[in-house]
Amino acid sequence: MSAISLPKLPAIASSAIAMEVFNGLTERPKTLSPWLFYDQAGSRLFEAITELPEYYVTRTERQILAKHAAEIIAAAAGGCDLSITELGAGTATKTGLLLNAAVAQQGSVTYYPIDVSETALEDARTRLESEMPEVTVEPIVADYTEGMRQNNAAGAGRRLVLYIGSSIGNFSPADALDVLRGVRAQLSPGDSLLLGTDMVKDTRMLLAAYDDAAGVTARFNMNMLVRINRELDASFNPHLFRHQARWNEQHSRIEMHLESLLAQKVTVRALDLQVRFSLGETIHTENSYKFTDQRAVALLTRAGFKLQQQWSDPNKWFTVYLAAAN
Numbered sequence: 001m002s003a004i005s006l007p008k009l010p011a012i013a014s015s016a017i018a019m020e021v022f023n024g025l026t027e028r029p030k031t032l033s034p035w036l037f038y039d040q041a042g043s044r045l046f047e048a049i050t051e052l053p054e055y056y057v058t059r060t061e062r063q064i065l066a067k068h069a070a071e072i073i074a075a076a077a078g079g080c081d082l083s084i085t086e087l088g089a090g091t092a093t094k095t096g097l098l099l100n101a102a103v104a105q106q107g108s109v110t111y112y113p114i115d116v117s118e119t120a121l122e123d124a125r126t127r128l129e130s131e132m133p134e135v136t137v138e139p140i141v142a143d144y145t146e147g148m149r150q151n152n153a154a155g156a157g158r159r160l161v162l163y164i165g166s167s168i169g170n171f172s173p174a175d176a177l178d179v180l181r182g183v184r185a186q187l188s189p190g191d192s193l194l195l196g197t198d199m200v201k202d203t204r205m206l207l208a209a210y211d212d213a214a215g216v217t218a219r220f221n222m223n224m225l226v227r228i229n230r231e232l233d234a235s236f237n238p239h240l241f242r243h244q245a246r247w248n249e250q251h252s253r254i255e256m257h258l259e260s261l262l263a264q265k266v267t268v269r270a271l272d273l274q275v276r277f278s279l280g281e282t283i284h285t286e287n288s289y290k291f292t293d294q295r296a297v298a299l300l301t302r303a304g305f306k307l308q309q310q311w312s313d314p315n316k317w318f319t320v321y322l323a324a325a326n
Protein backbone atom coordinates (compact mmCIF):
# COMPACT_ATOMS: atom_id res chain seq x y z
CA MET A 1 0.00 0.00 0.00
CA SER A 2 1.50 3.35 -0.96
CA ALA A 3 1.51 6.21 1.57
CA ILE A 4 -0.74 9.17 0.75
CA SER A 5 1.47 12.16 0.00
CA LEU A 6 0.03 15.44 1.23
CA PRO A 7 1.04 18.62 -0.61
CA LYS A 8 3.87 20.44 1.17
CA LEU A 9 2.74 23.90 2.26
CA PRO A 10 5.10 26.67 3.34
CA ALA A 11 5.31 27.54 7.07
CA ILE A 12 3.22 30.69 6.50
CA ALA A 13 0.23 28.37 5.89
CA SER A 14 -0.27 28.04 9.65
CA SER A 15 -0.05 31.79 10.37
CA ALA A 16 -2.97 34.00 11.48
CA ILE A 17 -3.31 35.56 8.01
CA ALA A 18 -3.36 32.10 6.38
CA MET A 19 -6.14 30.87 8.70
CA GLU A 20 -8.15 34.03 8.13
CA VAL A 21 -7.81 33.90 4.35
CA PHE A 22 -8.49 30.16 4.13
CA ASN A 23 -11.58 30.33 6.34
CA GLY A 24 -12.89 33.57 4.85
CA LEU A 25 -12.52 32.64 1.21
CA THR A 26 -13.93 29.12 1.56
CA GLU A 27 -17.12 30.20 3.37
CA ARG A 28 -20.29 31.56 1.77
CA PRO A 29 -20.68 34.50 1.59
CA LYS A 30 -16.95 35.16 1.38
CA THR A 31 -15.48 37.36 4.11
CA LEU A 32 -12.12 38.75 5.15
CA SER A 33 -11.58 40.27 8.58
CA PRO A 34 -10.82 44.03 8.87
CA TRP A 35 -7.58 43.49 10.80
CA LEU A 36 -6.12 42.52 7.42
CA PHE A 37 -6.39 46.18 6.34
CA TYR A 38 -3.64 47.33 8.65
CA ASP A 39 -0.28 46.46 7.14
CA GLN A 40 2.09 49.39 6.65
CA ALA A 41 0.42 50.64 3.45
CA GLY A 42 -3.08 50.11 4.91
CA SER A 43 -2.24 52.01 8.11
CA ARG A 44 -1.00 54.91 5.96
CA LEU A 45 -4.17 54.80 3.87
CA PHE A 46 -6.28 54.84 7.05
CA GLU A 47 -4.42 57.96 8.23
CA ALA A 48 -5.27 59.54 4.84
CA ILE A 49 -8.95 58.55 5.27
CA THR A 50 -9.11 60.44 8.58
CA GLU A 51 -8.19 63.65 6.68
CA LEU A 52 -10.77 63.26 3.90
CA PRO A 53 -13.53 65.87 3.62
CA GLU A 54 -16.18 63.11 3.51
CA TYR A 55 -14.83 61.24 6.56
CA TYR A 56 -16.34 63.43 9.29
CA VAL A 57 -15.68 60.81 12.01
CA THR A 58 -12.18 61.72 13.22
CA ARG A 59 -12.63 65.47 12.80
CA THR A 60 -15.93 65.52 14.67
CA GLU A 61 -14.67 63.48 17.60
CA ARG A 62 -11.60 65.72 17.80
CA GLN A 63 -13.87 68.80 17.97
CA ILE A 64 -15.83 67.24 20.85
CA LEU A 65 -12.66 66.38 22.75
CA ALA A 66 -11.14 69.82 22.10
CA LYS A 67 -14.23 71.51 23.52
CA HIS A 68 -14.88 69.26 26.52
CA ALA A 69 -11.51 67.78 27.53
CA ALA A 70 -11.36 69.65 30.85
CA GLU A 71 -14.91 68.59 31.80
CA ILE A 72 -14.23 64.99 30.81
CA ILE A 73 -11.07 64.79 32.92
CA ALA A 74 -12.70 66.52 35.91
CA ALA A 75 -15.71 64.18 35.80
CA ALA A 76 -13.51 61.07 35.51
CA ALA A 77 -11.12 62.20 38.24
CA GLY A 78 -13.78 63.15 40.79
CA GLY A 79 -11.16 65.05 42.80
CA CYS A 80 -8.46 62.31 42.61
CA ASP A 81 -5.38 62.00 40.36
CA LEU A 82 -5.99 59.96 37.21
CA SER A 83 -3.90 57.81 34.94
CA ILE A 84 -5.03 57.42 31.33
CA THR A 85 -5.08 54.12 29.43
CA GLU A 86 -5.94 53.92 25.75
CA LEU A 87 -7.13 50.85 23.82
CA GLY A 88 -5.91 50.52 20.23
CA ALA A 89 -3.99 53.74 20.71
CA GLY A 90 -2.10 53.70 17.38
CA THR A 91 -0.28 56.99 17.05
CA ALA A 92 -2.57 58.59 19.69
CA THR A 93 -3.21 61.79 17.76
CA LYS A 94 -6.43 62.85 19.54
CA THR A 95 -5.26 61.80 22.98
CA GLY A 96 -3.06 64.87 23.42
CA LEU A 97 -6.18 66.94 24.08
CA LEU A 98 -7.11 64.80 27.11
CA LEU A 99 -3.52 64.49 28.33
CA ASN A 100 -3.20 68.28 28.23
CA ALA A 101 -6.35 68.67 30.28
CA ALA A 102 -5.08 66.11 32.81
CA VAL A 103 -1.75 67.95 33.10
CA ALA A 104 -3.61 71.25 33.61
CA GLN A 105 -5.65 69.71 36.44
CA GLN A 106 -3.11 67.55 38.25
CA GLY A 107 0.33 68.75 37.08
CA SER A 108 1.44 65.46 35.47
CA VAL A 109 -0.09 62.25 34.18
CA THR A 110 0.93 58.70 33.27
CA TYR A 111 -0.38 57.47 29.94
CA TYR A 112 -0.62 53.74 29.11
CA PRO A 113 -1.29 53.29 25.37
CA ILE A 114 -2.19 49.68 24.47
CA ASP A 115 -1.66 48.55 20.87
CA VAL A 116 -0.36 45.54 18.97
CA SER A 117 1.86 47.82 16.86
CA GLU A 118 5.14 48.49 18.64
CA THR A 119 6.26 51.05 16.05
CA ALA A 120 3.02 53.08 16.39
CA LEU A 121 3.49 53.11 20.18
CA GLU A 122 7.12 54.17 19.95
CA ASP A 123 6.16 57.01 17.57
CA ALA A 124 3.47 58.09 20.02
CA ARG A 125 5.90 57.97 22.95
CA THR A 126 8.58 60.01 21.18
CA ARG A 127 6.10 62.63 20.02
CA LEU A 128 4.14 62.97 23.27
CA GLU A 129 7.15 63.04 25.58
CA SER A 130 8.84 65.74 23.50
CA GLU A 131 5.67 67.85 23.23
CA MET A 132 4.50 67.29 26.82
CA PRO A 133 7.29 66.67 29.35
CA GLU A 134 4.68 66.31 32.14
CA VAL A 135 3.35 63.15 30.49
CA THR A 136 5.03 59.82 31.27
CA VAL A 137 4.27 57.32 28.51
CA GLU A 138 4.26 53.60 29.43
CA PRO A 139 3.49 51.73 26.20
CA ILE A 140 1.92 48.26 26.45
CA VAL A 141 2.45 46.17 23.31
CA ALA A 142 -0.43 43.68 23.53
CA ASP A 143 -4.01 43.00 22.50
CA TYR A 144 -6.77 44.59 24.57
CA THR A 145 -7.28 41.69 26.95
CA GLU A 146 -3.65 41.15 27.80
CA GLY A 147 -2.98 44.92 27.74
CA MET A 148 -5.74 45.66 30.25
CA ARG A 149 -4.45 42.86 32.48
CA GLN A 150 -0.93 44.34 32.44
CA ASN A 151 -2.33 47.81 33.02
CA ASN A 152 -4.28 46.57 36.03
CA ALA A 153 -1.21 44.81 37.41
CA ALA A 154 0.84 48.02 37.00
CA GLY A 155 -1.18 49.59 39.86
CA ALA A 156 -2.10 52.62 37.76
CA GLY A 157 -4.29 54.22 40.47
CA ARG A 158 -7.65 55.69 39.47
CA ARG A 159 -7.96 55.03 35.75
CA LEU A 160 -9.69 56.55 32.77
CA VAL A 161 -9.73 54.09 29.87
CA LEU A 162 -10.14 55.61 26.41
CA TYR A 163 -11.82 53.62 23.69
CA ILE A 164 -12.32 56.35 21.14
CA GLY A 165 -12.26 56.71 17.34
CA SER A 166 -15.44 54.65 16.86
CA SER A 167 -13.32 51.48 16.99
CA ILE A 168 -16.11 49.72 18.92
CA GLY A 169 -18.20 50.08 15.73
CA ASN A 170 -16.05 47.53 13.90
CA PHE A 171 -17.27 44.75 16.23
CA SER A 172 -20.58 42.90 15.99
CA PRO A 173 -22.92 43.75 18.91
CA ALA A 174 -22.04 40.46 20.65
CA ASP A 175 -18.28 40.98 20.23
CA ALA A 176 -18.55 44.64 21.29
CA LEU A 177 -20.23 43.49 24.50
CA ASP A 178 -17.45 40.95 25.10
CA VAL A 179 -14.78 43.62 24.56
CA LEU A 180 -16.38 46.05 27.01
CA ARG A 181 -17.05 43.30 29.59
CA GLY A 182 -13.37 42.35 29.28
CA VAL A 183 -12.36 45.97 29.99
CA ARG A 184 -14.80 46.19 32.89
CA ALA A 185 -13.39 43.03 34.45
CA GLN A 186 -10.01 44.75 34.82
CA LEU A 187 -11.39 47.96 36.38
CA SER A 188 -12.23 48.88 39.97
CA PRO A 189 -15.09 51.05 41.26
CA GLY A 190 -14.16 54.69 40.62
CA ASP A 191 -12.41 53.90 37.31
CA SER A 192 -14.18 54.93 34.13
CA LEU A 193 -14.39 54.38 30.39
CA LEU A 194 -14.61 57.03 27.68
CA LEU A 195 -16.30 55.48 24.64
CA GLY A 196 -16.55 57.23 21.24
CA THR A 197 -19.36 56.08 18.93
CA ASP A 198 -20.40 57.18 15.48
CA MET A 199 -24.14 57.86 15.28
CA VAL A 200 -26.82 56.91 12.73
CA LYS A 201 -27.29 59.76 10.27
CA ASP A 202 -28.29 60.60 6.70
CA THR A 203 -27.51 57.56 4.53
CA ARG A 204 -25.91 59.60 1.73
CA MET A 205 -23.51 61.15 4.19
CA LEU A 206 -22.59 57.74 5.61
CA LEU A 207 -22.05 56.25 2.17
CA ALA A 208 -19.87 59.16 1.06
CA ALA A 209 -17.69 58.74 4.16
CA TYR A 210 -16.96 55.13 3.11
CA ASP A 211 -16.77 55.75 -0.65
CA ASP A 212 -14.94 59.06 -1.04
CA ALA A 213 -14.53 60.92 -4.30
CA ALA A 214 -10.72 60.66 -4.31
CA GLY A 215 -10.92 56.86 -4.01
CA VAL A 216 -8.76 56.59 -0.87
CA THR A 217 -11.22 54.23 0.89
CA ALA A 218 -11.38 52.12 -2.29
CA ARG A 219 -7.57 51.78 -2.20
CA PHE A 220 -7.71 50.98 1.53
CA ASN A 221 -10.22 48.17 0.86
CA MET A 222 -8.35 46.89 -2.20
CA ASN A 223 -5.05 46.88 -0.27
CA MET A 224 -6.25 43.69 1.41
CA LEU A 225 -5.93 41.87 -1.90
CA VAL A 226 -2.47 43.37 -2.51
CA ARG A 227 -1.42 42.19 0.96
CA ILE A 228 -2.72 38.66 0.36
CA ASN A 229 -0.86 38.56 -2.98
CA ARG A 230 2.36 39.56 -1.26
CA GLU A 231 2.10 37.50 1.93
CA LEU A 232 0.39 34.36 0.58
CA ASP A 233 1.60 34.40 -3.03
CA ALA A 234 -1.93 34.87 -4.37
CA SER A 235 -3.01 35.98 -7.84
CA PHE A 236 -5.67 38.63 -7.13
CA ASN A 237 -5.86 41.27 -9.85
CA PRO A 238 -7.23 44.29 -7.92
CA HIS A 239 -8.44 45.81 -11.21
CA LEU A 240 -10.91 42.97 -11.51
CA PHE A 241 -12.61 43.94 -8.22
CA ARG A 242 -14.60 47.01 -7.27
CA HIS A 243 -14.89 48.71 -3.88
CA GLN A 244 -18.44 48.83 -2.59
CA ALA A 245 -19.93 50.59 0.46
CA ARG A 246 -23.48 49.61 1.47
CA TRP A 247 -25.80 50.80 4.20
CA ASN A 248 -27.45 47.86 5.98
CA GLU A 249 -30.50 49.39 7.64
CA GLN A 250 -31.51 46.22 9.48
CA HIS A 251 -28.16 45.95 11.28
CA SER A 252 -27.51 49.70 11.40
CA ARG A 253 -24.10 49.35 9.80
CA ILE A 254 -22.02 50.38 6.83
CA GLU A 255 -20.62 47.34 5.07
CA MET A 256 -17.56 47.35 2.86
CA HIS A 257 -17.27 44.74 0.15
CA LEU A 258 -14.99 43.88 -2.77
CA GLU A 259 -17.10 42.94 -5.76
CA SER A 260 -15.80 40.66 -8.52
CA LEU A 261 -16.25 42.36 -11.91
CA LEU A 262 -16.36 39.02 -13.75
CA ALA A 263 -16.41 35.26 -13.22
CA GLN A 264 -12.82 34.46 -12.28
CA LYS A 265 -10.52 32.07 -10.48
CA VAL A 266 -7.86 33.21 -8.02
CA THR A 267 -5.02 31.07 -6.70
CA VAL A 268 -3.58 31.41 -3.20
CA ARG A 269 -0.40 29.45 -3.76
CA ALA A 270 0.84 29.38 -0.15
CA LEU A 271 -2.43 27.65 0.82
CA ASP A 272 -2.68 25.49 -2.30
CA LEU A 273 -6.14 27.02 -2.68
CA GLN A 274 -8.17 27.96 -5.75
CA VAL A 275 -11.05 30.35 -5.20
CA ARG A 276 -13.83 30.85 -7.74
CA PHE A 277 -15.78 34.08 -7.99
CA SER A 278 -18.98 34.53 -9.94
CA LEU A 279 -19.79 37.86 -11.62
CA GLY A 280 -20.93 40.30 -8.91
CA GLU A 281 -19.95 38.04 -6.01
CA THR A 282 -18.43 39.96 -3.10
CA ILE A 283 -15.95 39.53 -0.28
CA HIS A 284 -17.37 41.24 2.82
CA THR A 285 -14.40 43.04 4.41
CA GLU A 286 -15.78 45.32 7.13
CA ASN A 287 -18.78 46.34 9.21
CA SER A 288 -18.91 49.76 10.78
CA TYR A 289 -21.89 49.90 13.17
CA LYS A 290 -23.62 53.22 13.71
CA PHE A 291 -25.26 53.85 17.08
CA THR A 292 -28.32 55.47 18.55
CA ASP A 293 -28.07 56.84 22.07
CA GLN A 294 -30.29 54.06 23.28
CA ARG A 295 -28.09 51.32 21.81
CA ALA A 296 -24.84 52.85 23.08
CA VAL A 297 -26.18 53.25 26.62
CA ALA A 298 -27.64 49.72 26.59
CA LEU A 299 -24.25 48.34 25.51
CA LEU A 300 -22.45 50.19 28.33
CA THR A 301 -25.03 49.11 30.91
CA ARG A 302 -24.93 45.46 29.87
CA ALA A 303 -21.13 45.56 30.07
CA GLY A 304 -21.30 46.68 33.72
CA PHE A 305 -20.86 50.44 33.37
CA LYS A 306 -23.06 53.30 34.56
CA LEU A 307 -23.41 56.29 32.24
CA GLN A 308 -22.05 59.43 33.91
CA GLN A 309 -22.10 62.06 31.19
CA GLN A 310 -22.09 62.36 27.40
CA TRP A 311 -21.00 64.93 24.83
CA SER A 312 -21.91 65.33 21.15
CA ASP A 313 -21.22 67.81 18.36
CA PRO A 314 -24.09 70.20 17.50
CA ASN A 315 -25.19 67.92 14.60
CA LYS A 316 -25.16 64.81 16.82
CA TRP A 317 -22.96 62.99 14.31
CA PHE A 318 -20.70 61.57 16.99
CA THR A 319 -21.00 60.98 20.76
CA VAL A 320 -18.48 60.49 23.51
CA TYR A 321 -19.78 58.65 26.61
CA LEU A 322 -18.17 58.71 30.04
CA ALA A 323 -19.23 55.66 32.01
CA ALA A 324 -18.21 54.56 35.48
CA ALA A 325 -17.23 51.05 36.49
CA ASN A 326 -19.76 50.32 39.22
Ligand code: AVI
Binds near residue numbers: 049166209210
Ligand atom coordinates in the same frame (compact mmCIF):
# COMPACT_ATOMS: atom_id res chain seq x y z
C1 AVI B 1 -11.17 52.18 12.35
N1 AVI B 1 -12.60 52.34 12.09
C2 AVI B 1 -13.26 53.04 13.18
C3 AVI B 1 -12.92 52.92 10.75
C4 AVI B 1 -14.46 53.02 10.57
O1 AVI B 1 -14.91 54.11 10.26
O2 AVI B 1 -15.16 52.03 10.77
C5 AVI B 1 -12.32 52.09 9.65
C6 AVI B 1 -12.66 52.59 8.27
N2 AVI B 1 -13.07 51.86 7.27
C7 AVI B 1 -13.28 52.61 6.22
N3 AVI B 1 -13.04 53.85 6.52
C8 AVI B 1 -12.62 53.87 7.81
